[in-house]
Amino acid sequence: MAQQIELTQTVQDSQLGQRLDQAIAEMFTDFSRSRLKEWLLAGKVSMDGQVVTKPRTKVMGGEVIVLQAELEDEERWEAQDIPLNIVYEDDDIMVINKPRDFVVHPGAGTPDGTVLNALLHHYPDIAEVPRAGIVHRLDKDTTGLMVVAKTVRSQTRLVRALQKRKITREYEAIAIGRMTAGGRVEEPIGRHSTKRTLMAVTPTGKPAVTHYRVAEHFREHTRIRLRLETGRTHQIRVHMAYLQHPLLGDIAYGGRARIPREASVEVTEMIRQFDRQALHAAMLRFEHPVTGEEVEFHAPIPDDMVVMTEALRADTELHGLNDEF
Structure with missing residues (x-):
């Protein structure tokens, strides 16, 4: 038996000028672009009450989009016995x-x-x-x-x-380069103009605010703590790359390895082989949705980031910091 779905979203002002198929791909992220396009062509999408079947139809912002479709049973999500921490x-x-x-x-x-x-x-x-x-x-x-x-x-x-920005999310990260001090990034984020799987700072993007502070200096890297006001896709990664301090291991946003001068072979290899963005959601604080009590949770820094941090710290202690930023 098919599952009936009806979803409603409003086109954002930041989507001005987008094609309808692009706009709905950003709105209804639970479904693939190809499936959404099939539904669009089949008359399952309406805009301000009118069925639209042309993918190239332009949106201006403010239109109400309604998706009415069916999901066959085999397309529904399945329960899988995967461990959760x-x-x-x-x-x-x-x-x-x-x-x-x-x-x-x-x-x-x-x-x-x-x-x-x-x-x-x-x-x-x-x-x-x-x-x-x-x-x-x-x-x-x-x-x-x-x-x-x-x-x-x-x-x-x-x-x-x-x-309403009432959930506090704090992250730990290792950024490439020497950051002089903390600060705030308030730059809009939207889909990258040519690399469609990535995001970028763009004037037509959605508002995004990231706060950051320096936790520890290394010779060519900085350990930082960050707090999100907004929750855009890849927000921290995009904002740090915008500051020209991409995250260690984040190849997608320009995190090319930077090796400190005269670093040991071991440290050099650790930096080069760090194969993910060095980013960890360390703290979460919010009001419990039922009791109203403020609750706060912490997650220890994962082993790969701990080992990398210790190696960078030892390298810095061995060679000393260059005071020239």
């Missing part, structure tokens, strides 16, 4: 510590094996909650804390808190 759980919420190489939500190229599939196995009733209770996401190779809602009521309240 659960930091906290009660009747309403779950907080997990996500490891690297773990995609949060099924999508193009990753139909299963995700956090969502694991959640469905751990708590089958979560299938009744939109997106299986997922409130916010982490990139595949970003580690750390995520909160998941186990009921529709909890999800509604957590999403509202996230939109």
Whole structure:
């Protein structure tokens, strides 16, 4: 039996001039671009109450888009017995510590094996909650804390808190280069103009704000702590690259290895072989959606970042800091 879906989204001002097929791909991220285009051509998409079947139709911002379609049973998400590192759980919420190489939500190229599939196995009733209770996401190779809602009521309240910037998310990262001091990045983020799987700072993007502070200086790297006000895709990675301090290991956003002068062979190889963005969601604080109590959770820095930090610290102690920034 097919599952009926009806989803409504409003075109953002930042999408002005986009083709309709591009716009809906950004709105309805649970589905692949090809599936959305099939539905569009089949008359399953309406704009301001009028069915639209031409992918090249331009959007101006403010239009109400309604997607009405059917999902066959075999296309629905499956429960899979995948271990979850659960930091906290009660009747309403779950907080997990996500490891690297773990995609949060099924999508193009990753139909299963995700956090969502694991959640469905751990708590089958979560299938009744939109997106299986997922409130916010982490990139595949970003580690750390995520909160998941186990009921529709909890999800509604957590999403509202996230939109009102009442959920505090703090990250630890290793950036390339010597950063002189902390600060704030307030630059809009949107889809990259040519590399469609990446994001970029762009005048037509959505507002994005990242706060950062220096935790420790190394010779050619800086350990930093960051807090998000907004939650755009790849936000920290994009903002740090914009500052010309991309994250260690983040090849997608320009994180080419930088080797300190006269570094040992061991440290040199560790830097070159660090194969993910050095980014970890270390702290999460919010009001419990049911009790109203403020709760705070911490996830220890993962081993790969700990070992890298210790190596950079030892290298700095051995050679000393160059005071010229």
